[in-house]
Each structure stands twice: as structure tokens, then as C-alpha cells.
Amino acid sequence: MPADPVTVTVERDGHVLLMGLNRPAKRNAFTRQMIGELSAAYGLLESDDDLWCGVLFAHGEHFTGGLDMLDVGAELASGHFTGAEGGRDPWRLDGTWSKPVVAAAQGWVMTLGIELLLAADIRVAARDARFSQYEIRRGIYPFGGATLRFPREAGWGNAMRWILTGEEFDAPEAHRIGLVQELVPDADAARARAIEIARAIAERSAPLGVRTTLASAHRARDHGDAAAIAELRPDVARLFATADGAEGLQSFVERRDAVFTGR
Numbered sequence: 637m638p639a640d641p642v643t644v645t646v647e648r649d650g651h652v653l654l655m656g657l658n659r660p661a662k663r664n665a666f667t668r669q670m671i672g673e674l675s676a677a678y679g680l681l682e683s684d685d686d687l688w689c690g691v692l693f694a695h696g697e698h699f700t701g702g703l704d705m706l707d708v709g710a711e712l713a714s715g716h717f718t719g720a721e722g723g724r725d726p727w728r729l730d731g732t733w734s735k736p737v738v739a740a741a742q743g744w745v746m747t748l749g750i751e752l753l754l755a756a757d758i759r760v761a762a763r764d765a766r767f768s769q770y771e772i773r774r775g776i777y778p779f780g781g782a783t784l785r786f787p788r789e790a791g792w793g794n795a796m797r798w799i800l801t802g803e804e805f806d807a808p809e810a811h812r813i814g815l816v817q818e819l820v821p822d823a824d825a826a827r828a829r830a831i832e833i834a835r836a837i838a839e840r841s842a843p844l845g846v847r848t849t850l851a852s853a854h855r856a857r858d859h860g861d862a863a864a865i866a867e868l869r870p871d872v873a874r875l876f877a878t879a880d881g882a883e884g885l886q887s888f889v890e891r892r893d894a895v896f897t898g899r
């Protein structure tokens with residue numbers, strides 16, 4: 637069977653990388669090709685020093701209907717997915733990450749779609765979004781990070797309520813439990829708001845400070861508060877010694893917005 641046309645669009649917007657799921661006729665259900673293309677996009681985001689923030693969104697009416705089982709069933713049964721050469725796991729289960737991602741969702745947000753949101757740092761959803769962690773009803777269970785992140789983000793009871801039943805829930809419920817941070821009227825507004833947030837990070841925040849902030853939060857989560865506390869002041873000293881640290885101080889003295897370069 638010939639490969640689909642491009643299943644993940646990639647576009648640079650200044651220091652922001654826009655990554656769009658692009659299989660709308662199939663409700664953006666993931667094939668092996670699509671996983672590989674999204675893996676490559678995440679690899680580019682993480683490896684390119686000129687990219688400071690990512691936006692994940694979906695073309696069409698739906699974020700994703702989940703996996704295209706006819707295409708990925710054999711790999712799923714083997715327990716292994718192959719990513720792109722030089723790519724990164726879009727579900728961020730493959731080690732340390734230093735670039736933030738803002739996600740925008742609409743329509744169906746099924747199974748691994750929820751896990752893509754959980755792997756992002758900030759999430760926006762259209763009010764028509766409908767969510768389901770449906771794997772339990774197909775004889776399997778979530779394997780893209782929901783068992784780790786859903787309880788952490790939403791609380792144990794809220795996470796188990798939806799993971800263990802596989803039932804559908806709506807956007808207000810996703811907002812209530814913290815799965816998404818903002819609700820907006822529709823898909824266009826969700827994408828626009830996600831880009832707006834990403835631009836705020838990329839254009840007004842020091843990129844080295846953003847990376848250090850993420851590293852500190854990850855350190856606290858993975859190794860405990862004491863490990864993170866031990867690095868707080870050394871981290872600040874390192875940031876003050878950078879060109880961006882000097883620019884931040886100078887902008888304060890001159891009462892103007894800082895212009896950061898990532899150095």
C-alpha cells in the first residue's frame with residue numbers, strides 16, 4: 637500500500653515549531669508513517685537550538701481517533717514501535733526533554749491522543765472536544781504514559797474514573813480535572829491560543845531560563861525536592877553568567893523588554 641501524503645505538517649514560526657497532525661479524512665488515526673513523521677518533528681524541535689517552543693495541533697475536525705489498528709496492529713502486538721532516524725518519542729517516554737510544547741485539541745481526543753496531551757506542558761481544548769481513554773475496552777491498557785501522568789495531573793480518583801471505565805468525557809470535565817488548562821470556542825481558537833502561548837514563551841522568556849525551569853521541575857518530580865533544591869542557586873549563578881542573564885539585568889536597569897538570544 638502506498639504511503640499517505642504528508643501525515644504531519646511541520647512549519648517554523650520564528651522560534652516556534654508548529655506540528656500538525658494531518659490525516660483528517662481518517663480522524664487523524666495514527667499509522668506507522670504518522671508516528672514516524674511526528675517522531676521526526678519532535679526530534680527537530682529538541683535538537684535545533686533555534687527552536688525554543690513547539691505547538692502540537694491537528695488539521696480537520698478531530699485531534700485523533702487513536703491508532704489505525706489495521707496499520708499498526710502487528711507492531712502493537714510485538715510491543716515495539718519504530719521511530720524515525722534522529723527522531724524522539726512524541727509521548728516523551730525516552731529520556732530528558734528541554735523544549736516546552738503547547739498542545740491544542742478538538743473533536744475526538746481518543747486513547748493515545750490524551751497521552752499526547754499529557755506529554756505536552758500546556759494544553760488548550762475546544763469546547764467540542766470529547767475524550768476517552770478507551771484501551772481497557774479493547775483488552776489492553778494505555779501504554780503511552782497515561783498510567784504515569786494522568787494520576788499525577790488529575791489526581792488518582794479522577795484518572796482511574798476514566799482509565800478504568802474507558803467512558804467518554806467532555807471538555808468541561810477535562811478542564812475540571814486539569815487535563816487541559818484552557819477551554820476556547822472551537823478548533824481555530826484552540827490552535828490560535830496555543831500559538832499565542834508558545835509565542836509568549838519564545839518571544840518574551842529567556843530560552844536558557846525556560847530549559848532550566850523544565851529541568852528543575854523534572855528533577856523534583858523524578859528525584860525529589862531535595863535534589864531540585866540542591867541545584868536552585870547553582871542554576872541561578874550559571875544563568876547570570878550567560879549573555880541572556882546580562883541582557884535580563886540590563887533590561888531591568890533600562891526599564892525595557894529584554895531581547896534574548898539563547899546564549
